[in-house]
Amino acid sequence: MPKKQPPHANTNAVSTAEVVGMAAESLWNHKLRTGLTMLGVIIGISSVISITSVGQGVQKSTEQQIQALGTNVMLVLAGASTTGGGINQGVGSAxxxxxxxxxxxxxxxxxxxxxxxxxxxxxxxxxxxxxxxxxxxxxxxxxxxxxxxxxxxxxxxxxxxxxxxxxxxxxxxxxxxxxxxxxxxxxxxxxxxxxxxxxxxxxxxxxxxxxxxxxxxxxxxxxxxxxxxxxxxxxxxxxxxxxxxxxxxxxxxxxxxxxxxxxxxxxxxxxxxxxxxDFRIINQVDIINTFSSVVGLFTVMVVAIAGISLVVGGIGIANIMLVSVVERTKEIGIRKAVGATNAAILIQFLAEAVVVSVVGGGMGIGLGVAIAATAANIFKFPLIVSLWSIASGFGLSFVVGLLAGVIPARNAAKLDPIAALRSE
Structure with missing residues (x-):
């Protein structure tokens, strides 16, 4: 005769695939809310990907153009002349x-x-x-x-x-x-x-x-x-x-x-x-280095702004998940009444937050690559989409979802089943 399993065994044996499936089903049942929640993450990730790609493409294009003229050359210009009104005519005019x-x-x-x-x-x-x-x-x-x-x-x-x-x-x-x-x-x-x-x-x-x-x-x-x-x-x-x-x-x-x-x-x-x-010397290598520094600083600035979008997106996810906990209080009570553990509830809500963020991150990566490809085609510079930007996009979206889901998931897991069943 087979050995009898303890009453709580089945509730602890829920697979990752089942948790993700339940999370996806719950999100699918609230499409509009899910889509709006994803929007902040999509904007943030697409901004990171597109701006990074455009910055690298412009930098590469300029370096190629300067190198085509020679990186071993420098320019010596005459001094600047001024008009009778004291207006400077620019370097090389004297x-x-x-x-x-x-x-x-x-x-x-x-x-x-x-x-x-x-x-x-x-x-x-x-x-x-x-x-x-x-x-x-x-x-x-x-x-x-x-x-x-x-x-x-x-x-x-x-x-x-x-x-x-x-x-x-x-x-x-x-x-x-x-x-x-x-x-x-x-x-x-x-x-x-x-x-x-x-x-x-x-x-x-x-x-x-x-x-x-x-x-x-x-x-x-x-x-x-x-x-x-x-x-x-x-x-x-x-x-x-x-x-x-x-x-x-x-x-x-x-x-x-x-x-x-x-x-x-x-x-x-x-x-x-x-x-x-009364002359000025311009070094081609200095031009390349200066331009690269300017493009790098500009890229960092815009990526920082995109990071703010991600933070806003994470706050949006946390807010929606908190509302979801309140709306689904009775559902949580029923699940606990039939044997669901606090850990199962915690994982369920964490999974929903991560799925929203990761799917939004994937869509943001696709949108960012599309924007970068369009810009490269219009302005005629190389399309460069680095693997680190894609990997960081996925990583950021996962972390945002995880952090945004912790408090709502913890609140859901701590609900008293009796009080949850009595809620309307």
Whole structure:
């Protein structure tokens, strides 16, 4: 004859699946209330996932764009000029740097493997019936190597073009598209800049926008031609420039190059302490690091705000569960009367809170990934959804549900069965 089980054995043998099933059934019977309870968790988790993904995607996109232009380069700009009214015209507007300064740096700075000078202005460029405003960049023969950008069609101008200040031009890809159309080869055509005719030698490969400047929305002319025929603002000591780019052998040499350039230009310009420099140096690696720090801080700030949404969601779950305990007092009394233990009641209500939170967290993760994918598609940056953000989303939703369910579940478990049965 089989051994008789104690009266309480069945109540303690309720499986996890049965508890979750009962919790899901109870929640399904109150769909609207359950949905509204989940909303706070969905908003919080989706915010964490989407903002983290967008921040990482934007950061990666910017790093790729800067690296495409070279992480081993730095920019040296002329000082800022001011108008008669004291308005600052911005860095690079003063005639404090010359082409001769750039040549001296190329020859005397050991850390520099390439230097290219430039003079830049905004002009109208005309071809046939097309008239656009674009950036015209006068530069030298070393621009392609230092800036890591080369002609996709045709060629760059030659030393003979530079020496003779020839009216020749190389177009950025966006300018080509606007003036001629993407399918047209413009090599050999004549365009007009400042009512002067320029022959097209080639079209540069696309590079995209970096730091708010579209690298494809510009045209290139010999620096000598730009200085003599388009600008005409030479300094007394040589050809005035807005600045020059310097390439080092690798990014670890940039600090040494910056030190050498600073000292050399101070000597050439007779600048001694405590006089201020009449030039400014911008390091590409510093730009990447600064941007990464800003994006990181912004992401942390928004994730913190999303965390507040999660706290609000947890409070909502706790509130609804407390109301549920009051509404189901008689049901709890009946279950206790037929043998349900305090532990079974506690687990039942904890399971309901966790199910609400975890399901809401899953929906939030799906919504967050969808938002991130949509943003990446619209704004054209890489879609990056890290595993840690998904794992943290699930973990947070579970913890929120567990914490929010503790007090209501404890209250339900402590109900006196006699008093519960008498309630209405």
């Amino acid at each position: 005639s404090t740097l010359t082409w001769e300064d750039a040549k001296a740096v190329a020859q005397q700075a050991p850390a520099a493997i390439g230097v290219t000078a430039f003079l830049q202005r905004q002009f109208q460029v005309v071809y046939g019936g097309q008239n656009i405003s674009t950036s015209v960049l006068g530069t030298d023969l070393y621009y392609s190597e230092v800036k890591n950008i080369r002609p996709q069609v045709g060629q760059f101008f030659t030393e003979a073009d530079l020496d003779a200040a020839q009216p020749v031009v190389v177009l950025g890809s966006k300018v080509r598209d606007q003036l001629f159309g993407a399918a047209v080869n413009p090599v050999g055509a004549d365009i007009r800049i400042q009512r002067q005719s320029y022959k097209v030698l080639g079209v540069m490969e696309p590079k995209g926008a970096v730091g708010g400047q579209d690298q494809d929305d510009r045209v290139y002319v010999p620096l000598t031609n730009m200085s003599a025929r388009l600008v005409g603002n030479n300094a007394l000591t040589g050809v005035s420039i807005n600045g020059f780019w310097l390439a080092a052998s690798n990014e670890t040499q940039l600090d040494a190059a910056q030190f050498q350039v600073t000292n050399l230009l101070r000597l050439r310009h007779n600048i001694y302490p405590p006089q201020a420099d």
